[in-house]
Amino acid sequence: MMPKILVVDDNTQDQKCIAKCLKKGGFDDIIIASNGQEGMMKAFCEKPDLIILDTILPDYDGFDICQQIRTSGHSLNSKIILMTGCIEAIDTLRAKHAGADDCLAKSADYSHLMQSIERLNMNSAAFTIPENSANNNVGNRIAHPQSVNSAYLRKSPHSSNQHLTLLEEEITLLKKKNEYLNQEVETRSWAYEKMRAEIHALYKELEEKNKQLEKINEIKSNFVSDVSHEFKNPLSVITQSIELILNGSIEGTLSTDQKNILKLGKNSVQRLIRLVTDLLDLSKIESGTIRLKREQIDLAKLLQELVLSFSPIISKANLTIHTEFPKKIDLIWGDQDKLYQVFSNLLSNAIKYNSEQGVIGIAVSDNGETVRASVSDTGNGIPQEYSSKIFDRYVRILEEQQEGTGLGLPIAKELVNLHQGSIWLENNQPHGTIFFVELPKDLRKTER
Structure with a gap:
């Protein structure tokens, strides 16, 4: 007799997946319930051989439903498998106390569900799996033909010819199952090859788009x-x-x-x-046509020359400049003109965005493998909303007050990157902004 299975799950997609998995395993007598109340009613009325029960339902907890079925007093001997979205040790313990026969986590293919049903079948003579039973019987008969035949002759009311007919039917069933499995392998192989072809086509299309x-x-x-x-x-x-x-x-x-x-x-x-x-x-x-003209540079000397060239502008703006240069510092390898352009932009911004009678600070320090320079001001600082995009193109601060192209800092960042260095900004307490540029000392082996 075909086993009757009740599936209690409020998710229609899960209902379809479980039903599809069961039908593929040879189970066609499937009942669906979408909530706990409906599930209990169908369980008591239909008396299914197996109940597959979701632990989370809109009206009841799956563990409670399982316990109610076990303690209801109805002559219901259904096997119960609880299904949960994320199985933990506590779920397994609750399932055991509630009277469940197994507790499983939901998955995409539900293959473990069929394995659980197979295990339950081994512990229950009343609950049979159509195709698996054929596998087990044929396996035993092939392994122990004499014991099987003698047992059948003693206990079975069927004749030897009838046993032979049954065996042939089971072999036919196995052949059909083998054909089905072969077809399944072919289908999946075809799907895999199709997917590979589609991915290859997409890759080619993407490659062409990139070229364009x-x-x-x-x-x-x-x-x-x-x-x-x-x-x-x-x-x-x-x-x-x-x-x-x-x-x-x-x-x-x-x-x-x-x-x-x-x-x-x-x-x-x-x-x-x-x-x-x-x-x-x-x-x-x-x-990529820009190239660095590498030479040894005294960064402190370069910044001193920069300050000297900006002195008239700084005086005219009524600003004070403080410098902090070490007496001796290692030379670095780089492009003097490009670095002059970087610091010229930073100093220009420090003048442009400083406060009335403000202070500009320029410092250089030796950090071992690198040299770090900083340019600071005592202006209003960089607003929070600009700090993350200050090096983006065409971003300008206080546009209504100052002129600029919005390209100076992006260019400075790119030029620093060409030197394998880094540039960033911080708040200059209590007011203003400080820009840092850190450059490696040796660029001679760098390909640019």
């Missing part, structure tokens, strides 16, 4: 570079022409308003030149 993106990026970089070059020369001519007029090199007298307008135009052109220069630098970095 690289080509587009190359075109963009070349376009930016070409346009920047085309802009730079005319802008320089405009700047020089305005300077000639302002310096009086051209005959004619200018009114104060005319001079102010020319100065405004000159400042705008210079800002545009800075933007073009930054775009050119970025274009070279992105295309």
Whole structure:
């Protein structure tokens, strides 16, 4: 007689998976219940041979339902397997006290459920598994043909011909099962090969898309570079022409308003030149055409020269500068012009974003394998929302108060990266910001 199985689970997907697994194992008499109350009612009415019971249901706890079935007084001898999302030692203990025959964790294929049913079958003569029973009987008959035949002859009411017929039926059943397994293997092999082919096709498509993106990026970089070059020369001519007029090199007298307008135009052109220069630098970095001219550099001396060149601007801004340079420091290998550009940008920002009568600090220290430099100010500092993206392109702080391209810090970061160094910022207590640049001393073996 086909065993009757009751599945109590509120998850429809789990219901389908369990039912599919059971049917594949040869069980077709399956009853479904979606909550605890329905499950208990069907258990007492249908008297199933096996109950597969979820531990978490919308109305009842699965352990409590199991205990109620065991202590209800109904003549119900069903085997009970509890299913839980995450099995722990405490679940197994509760399941045992509740009267469950087994407690399993849910999985994707429920193969362990069939193993549990097989174990329960070995402990119960009343509960039989259609196909597995055939396997066991045939195995025994093949291993011990004489004992099996003699036992059948003594106890079975069937004749030898009938036993032979039964054996042939079981062999036929095994053959069918073997055919099914072969078909299953073929199906899964086909699915695997199909998946491999799809993954390969996706990989090829992704590879092609990447090539297209690289080509587009190359075109963009070349376009930016070409346009920047085309802009730079005319802008320089405009700047020089305005300077000639302002310096009086051209005959004619200018009114104060005319001079102010020319100065405004000159400042705008210079800002545009800075933007073009930054775009050119970025274009070279992105295309990988920028190269470091390695030489030994005294970083303290480089920063002293930088401070000297910025002294008029610092004085005009009514700022004070404090420097802290060691008397002797190891030389580093790097590109002097690129590092000058990095620290020039940091010092320019320290001037631009400082407070009235503020202080600028520049320091250098030897850290063993590296040299660390810092540039600080006593301004309002970097707002919290900008701290994580200050090195992103086109990010500017206090745009309404200060001019800038928003490319200085991103370029500085890229140039520091080219030196295998690192750049970061911290709050300068009690006010302001401090930028750190740490550079390795030896770059001679670095391929760039």
